[in-house]
Amino acid sequence: MEAKIEMEQNIAKIMDHNEFCSFATVEGNRPKQRYMALYNQGLSIHMVTDRKTHKVEELEENPHVSLLLGYEKGGTKDVVEIEGVCSISDNDELRKQIWKPEFEMTFSGPEDPDYVILKIKPVRIEYTSDNGEKHEWIE
Incomplete structure (x- = not known):
């Protein structure tokens, strides 16, 4: 359990810098x-969009998404791949x-x-640290 918490903290740090x-x-x-x-x-991941965009329609039909981040100018050299399920929120407090x-x-x-x-909501996260070591987090 401790290893999973440490991995979640490492993933969150990478996301913080991308x-x-x-x-x-x-x-x-x-x-x-x-x-x-x-x-x-x-590991609570959010993005902002306009309700009228085509991606909202896509997500209503199929909520499965994938994110790829890292290894870009201004970001970290770590690479993170996230598979998850997306919901659309108009919660006033979150907005x-x-x-x-x-x-x-x-x-x-x-x-x-x-x-x-x-x-x-992430269901699987794979990340490769800048030294090439691969890690996998599963919900």
């Missing part, structure tokens, strides 16, 4: 990827907690009905 990730959904039977800003508290002034370019404020949070 602002962006590649976020993949499934459209029909094909993967669809895009870069998105990553917000996390430990206020994650709100950033730069969101004002897209949304009128944290109460904007189109401002939603994607909540990713």
Whole structure:
């Protein structure tokens, strides 16, 4: 159990140092990827999107997602692959907690009905540390 907690802490530290990730959904039977800003508290993973985007429709049809982060300029040299299940939240408290002034370019404020949070619940995480050592976390 202690090893799993330590691994979760290591994964969270890596996510803390990577602002962006590649976020993949499934459209029909094909993967669809895009870069998105990553917000996390430990292994609680969130992303911000507009309710009117196509990805919301994709997630309503198939909530299984994949994230890839790390090994990019400004990030860490660790690579993290996350498989998870995504839900769409319009929880007011969470929206206020994650709100950033730069969101004002897209949304009128944290109460904007189109401002939603994607909540990713990890089910499997694989990460490769900068020394090449592979680790696997499973829910």
